Amino acid sequence: MPAPEMLLVVAVAMRDREGRVLLQKRPPGKPMAGLWEFPGGKIEPGESPEAALARELHEELGITLSVKDLSPIAFASEPLAGRHLLLLLFILRNWEGTPEAHHATELRWVTPAEMRGLPMPPADVPLVEALMGMG
Numbered sequence: 486m487p488a489p490e491m492l493l494v495v496a497v498a499m500r501d502r503e504g505r506v507l508l509q510k511r512p513p514g515k516p517m518a519g520l521w522e523f524p525g526g527k528i529e530p531g532e533s534p535e536a537a538l539a540r541e542l543h544e545e546l547g548i549t550l551s552v553k554d555l556s557p558i559a560f561a562s563e564p565l566a567g568r569h570l571l572l573l574l575f576i577l578r579n580w581e582g583t584p585e586a587h588h589a590t591e592l593r594w595v596t597p598a599e600m601r602g603l604p605m606p607p608a609d610v611p612l613v614e615a616l617m618g619m620g
Contacts, residue, residue, distance in 0.1 A: 489569045495538040496525030496609070498558065498576045498616055499584070505596055506616065508603070509545070509589035516566075521593070521603040523574065523612065524584075534573050545589070548582040559615035561608040572608045574615070 499507040508521045526541035528534055535552035542548050555575040563570045586592045595603070597616040605613070 489564070489567060492565065492568045492570045493528040493534075494525060494570060494572045495528055495534045495541065496523035496572055496574050496612070497538055497542065497555070498523055498574060498612075499580065500576060500578050501594060503594075505594040506600070507546075507584055508593050508595055508600070508605075509586060510591040510593070511606075512588065512590045517606050519604070521600075521605050522609055524589075535575070538575060542580070545587055546582075546584040546592075547587060548580045548584055550577060550580040554579045558619070559612050561611050563608040565608070570608055572612070574612045576619075 507524065509524050511518050511520050511522060524542060524545050525538055526545070528537040535555050538555060539550055539552055542550060555577055557573060558576045559574045561570070561572040561574070563572070584592055597613060600613045600616070
């Protein structure tokens, strides 16, 4: 049996000065619509995870960042619709601009503890636990 196609995805836990993290709500018409997720997206061929995240955050939130400000903190591995999702989570504390929902229906700043009460994609759930361990 051939191995499923690997889907490489990057996401970010943007932390503000109060320790809250920015989540975005998936829009109607998309898979897992209505669920809260970390901002991010697919890594394009030839792109590093950090470059992909910088591109995705500019497209999705209208912010800019330096890739040197991204620190990897966790990953998740999940089967997903005939493929296998590998989700790399980075933390970001410095960026330029005010995040705006360009593709999501809503943005929300929440504490890691508050994330436990929100509906999230299965791959994001273990990442919440990693954030909880960071304090």
